[in-house]
Amino acid sequence: MRPVQPAHAAPHPAPADEAVPDYMQALEQAAGYLPDEQRRVLRRAWAVGAAAHAGQTRRSGEPYITHPVAVATVLAEQRVDVETLVAAILHDTLEDTPLGRDAIAGEFGETVAELVDGVTKLDKLQFADRQEAAAESFRKMLLAMARDLRVIMIKLADRLHNMRTLAAQTPEARARIARETLEIHAPIAQRLGMNLIKAELQNLGFRALYPWRHAVLEKRIRTQPLVRREALARIEAQLAQRLTNEGLQYRLVGRVKSPWSIYTKMRAEGKSFVQVMDVFGFRIVVGSVPECYHALGVVHAVFKPLDGRFRDFIAIPKANGYQSLHTVLFGPYGSPIEVQIRTEEMDLIAERGIAAHWMYKHGGSGNSAHTRAHSWITGLLESQRGTGSSLEFLENVKIDLFPDEVYLFTPKGDILALPRNATALDFAYAVHTDVGNHAVAARVDKKLVPLRTKLVSGQKVEVITAPSAAPQPHWLEFVATGKARTSIRHQLKHLEHEDAVQLGHRMLDRALENLQTSLDRLPPARLEAYLADNRYPRLEALLADIALGNRMPAQVALVLAREQAAAPDLLDALPRPQRELRPGGDRILITGHERGVITFAHCCMPIPGDEIMGYHTTGRGIVVHRLDCPNVVDYRKSPERWIAIGWDRTVSGDFHSALMVEVENHPGVLAQVAAAIAQADSNIDGVEYVERDSNIASIRFAIEVRDRKHIADVIRRVRRLGVVYGVQRL
Template sequence: MTATTPSVPVDPSVLPPYVLALKERAAYLPEAQVARVLRAYEVGAHAHRGQERKSGEPYITHPIAVAGILAELGLDAETIIAAILHDTLEDTELSRADITAEFGEVVADLVDGVTKLDKMRFSNRQEADAESFRKMLLAMARDIRVILIKLADRLHNMRTLGAKDAPARRRIARETLEIYAPIAQRLGMNKFKAELQDLGFRSLHPDRYRVISERIRAALGNRREVMSKIEHALAARLAADHLPARVVGRIKSPWSIYSKMRNEHKSFAQLMDVYGFRVVVDSAMSCYMALGAVHSLYKPVDRRFKDFIAIPKANGYQSLHTVLLGPFGAPIEVQIRTAEMDSVAERGVAAHWAYKTDSGPANSAQARAREWLSALADSQAHTPSSAEFIENVKIDLFPDEVYLFTPRGDILALPRNATALDFAYAVHTDVGDHAVAARVDKKLLPLRTRLESGQLVEIITAPSAVPNPAWLEFVVTGKARTAIRQYLKHLQHEDAVDFGHRMLDRALDALGTNIDAIPTKALDRFLEEAKLRRLEELLADIALGNRMPDQVAHHLVALRGGGRATTAPHVSEKIRITGAERGVLSFGNCCHPLPGDEIVGYLSSGKGIVVHRVECPNVAEFRKSPERCVAIEWDRDVQGDYRAELRIEVINRPGVLATVAAAIAAADSNIENVEYVERDAAAATLLFAMEVKNRKHLADVIRRVRRTGVVSGAYRYPL
């Protein structure tokens, strides 16, 4: 081995104090594994020799401290060894082959995974390097121990952040609050999350942290006697009911106070005027008995009880939460849980570590974390864009869950504001794709209905139903968004290929030829030059505005032989559109074209054809790029609803808006939006956005509006 020391037994008498502390923390491991951990220290110390931290300490003190944090969680020897060596691949001459030879493939994989994460730099959640963040989450999906090492590494760095300069402290603190603390929360590691948040808050906003900390200390000084009385009363009540329990007062952290003050617009006094206690009992049944006991001592506050034992949170957290009205008129928040639940609440996936073993069932946090990571891996396989993938993950990292029941009694946890359609996709992608409506508590409701905890939801499907682009406007879960986009992209590709074929045919027709007359060799040569694999890719590129059909036609004719073709007048027929080519076509918001209007298409790169009315004021500008203008017209049979806007001048009197809206509804038009453009005592001008079938339908709406007797003018907008 090139960079490691000879393997000799470690003499405990010469070990530095920080290594002895790690040895004590790892005493739960078999003796042979402890020897491997000490050997890892030897290898790491040799590899990092001569290196120092910013504080002046030997560099090896940092990886040993990280390993100590993980040993406190009771993790396996491989994880602790990998933690000791986690910086060696990046910062020393030690190679992956060296680590594999000495400690095995598993440790080498873990060190390699953490090394890749260490190369990431986030300025904030919005500007996160999407591709790197994606790699981090996929490394987690392959082996969750990678992120446990990274979280412990981050925690120790936050504890020793004082040695860094101010800009670095702020950057690392913001990254911690916006990336790593939420991941710790999602993995159920509340103790890690709380310390990361408070250390991040202290470094990012030192003055705010100091003021709030001082006010908490002052408030606690005045409250200790009250807290002690309540604690003794709770303990006595539980003892009287023969319920062995541990009662502990809970103190809010500076970060949680600051977050609630900012997000819930509450004062410091409002937040501190709440007493918090945790009751730890011996079994789940005892939790419910303890709940009855505390409710008999102090009256519960209505609608402030939550049962996270029967319905655990998405990260595996289990507890009973209740709010009581205390003896001094202040609310008392009580959490009731077993010792096992308390361990999972504090340490999440790291509680009672059982990594990939059949010796016993994983705890609920581990099982749910693996489900989440498995879903992430599945999602990224169907999401080519890193930024889109991260957008979906952020939804999962910052949830306020609602808990819903399927008709079979299964429980699904979804983010707050989830809709019936999100529920459908959570059940199965096929259910979501064919959903038409939902029965929520046996009441028939539309798919866009927002759901609330405790509802029973049944999805109604139809084989003919398919995803709709409008669905993306109201779904909130990453799974639903990914599935809808995947379906629409498939449809878009088919539409784009068909439309691109028509555009290229028309361009070739103008040159006196057609696609069938282009030899296969010439076509293959063009595709090779353009770095395209198939003709379908070329046609889709044309339809989406990434290539100009006229330029492609000229190039193909030139490759066929006989030199580059000269431009001929465009005598071909216009391309007919049905409006159903929504993956390729979009409609200009500047003029809102309707079936029946004379129209022109403009090729916009990446968007495809944007349709405008011929009289649209922007068309003059488009004509300056004739190669991007596409001659199109409406087909005879056009289906669907199209947006139109009406400018309506009315006499300003009570009930006029309702009168006009009734006239529009009577003409079978759906109103999307209404706004006042101008208004005075005598008259007002309203702008109505609505859906109509075509130009004739809009004319019918205008006629009905003019007949109301309260309208002095009604015009299509823009004219």
């Protein structure tokens, strides 16, 4: 939250001799874990910050310095290092005061200056409404996080204090800030394992966005029926008694649901308040990992576990480093009992996430949350390099923030965490981008499956690749991860560009041959001058533009060859439409798989073997029609856009076509025709009843065939059926 600037904002003398105000005493008390020497550094940072912000106030009227000190207090409660606390106190000085970076570095060291600089660059973050700028800011945030995760910790603490003091804002600002918090900041806190901060951000965001709903839920939670409180106490007593009898040292706490968690569960699962609250939750914290499994056995002996509801996040931690055993028991009152079992260290990491890293600098599993957070950010930054736009990147990150995860095994036994609904193709891209790009199928638990197969936790997945395989546009329909989506789009663009360059080269060559020259015979200086005049960085860009219909090859050829013949002769050499489109002419041969630059007209659906022509369309490249297509007549008006094309000998794959079949109108006929089409080895894409009366029905089948010979075979098989009156290719 920006300060309200005074008329003059020059630094005042540091308030070193003044009485220490309450807000600073609160920070020093929270930072009691630091040695005296480091707490003196904090006092000095406050003095410098207070001097820099002198005269500035918040919207509430308080001195501005109260805000950065409160941010530092939030972080001190997470027991972070002194450099983070100093940077938090000074995090607004670079942007809002005359205090410079060099002065901060000279007084508190280069690390503090780096952190303050990193946070300053993030302070203009606005999400959701200012979309493109927001996404660019988000990229910067990730870069800053990649350099030092403490930057985002300060940013999250800053947002938390702003949420605590949101009442001073206008209603519109409250709603905008609350929505940003719920969509971006709270999920990032969760992804970094900082669950205490995440929970408070969610609750404050919910209260600001939906104050009435929050108040109703909070009141219902507070006034739980006496019967429920008694039931909770009785279950707790039974668990405690058995754990004690087993000689376990433990901490047993009942878990209270927050208004936000109840609200989201009610909406997501369509449950009533009573249904959501009809669950008892407990957490058991013990001393070691073996004791976790011992305690699990104990609780299963007290109450029977529900089948299929046990999760072992100790053996397979979540992507943010979270570890715990989860089990659901059948309670004595017919209500399920959810139990989490973990060690003290796991409990600390579950609540503080990467903040626990600074408490376990000398080894210990606290580092795992930190390492996993770094690898997540590194992965996002890697994927953003191949992303077309900032908005697409932000959308991919939102996908990763943060669905339920499935845990999968590679053939070597390594564990990969992917979002729920991830497919075998997502797994392939998670292993490596090259593996994804060349994937053809997968083996899941040794069973061969297609790439679109959805995966579930515990499966062992092996990806089958082929050097000739390449991403297909329809892959985008069934991937669930941002990395896979970005990689596929990037590769498709690359392939489309290559195809466009090759086709454009052939088209320009044909046009130049009509003028008795070629690309190879053109003077290099003339070609370079043409590229420069038309702002093409290299020849490939011009060729791709020709293929996509943005430049006419004949016109480009005319300009390039203008000094080699007289203008009238050149005009005579331009292609004449009908004569040159006939078979046997000098045609460009196509395979049908030129991605992004060749499309097949829906009006006549040409297939290999048909006599075809190409129409050069701006932005779409060549649209292929059959020569006998009725629409070809209209294209006579633009002969310069006609392209002489034919089928290459190496054509392969399936092409769309359609049949109109007239049949007897009675039950079971459709199945007979569909079976005949399938027996001819053709796929059916769609079926539509065009018209029907009591005796005859006309059915349109959209099918896939290899060529004219194949469609003739399909028609023959369908005609043999006794229920069929006639078959016609559309």
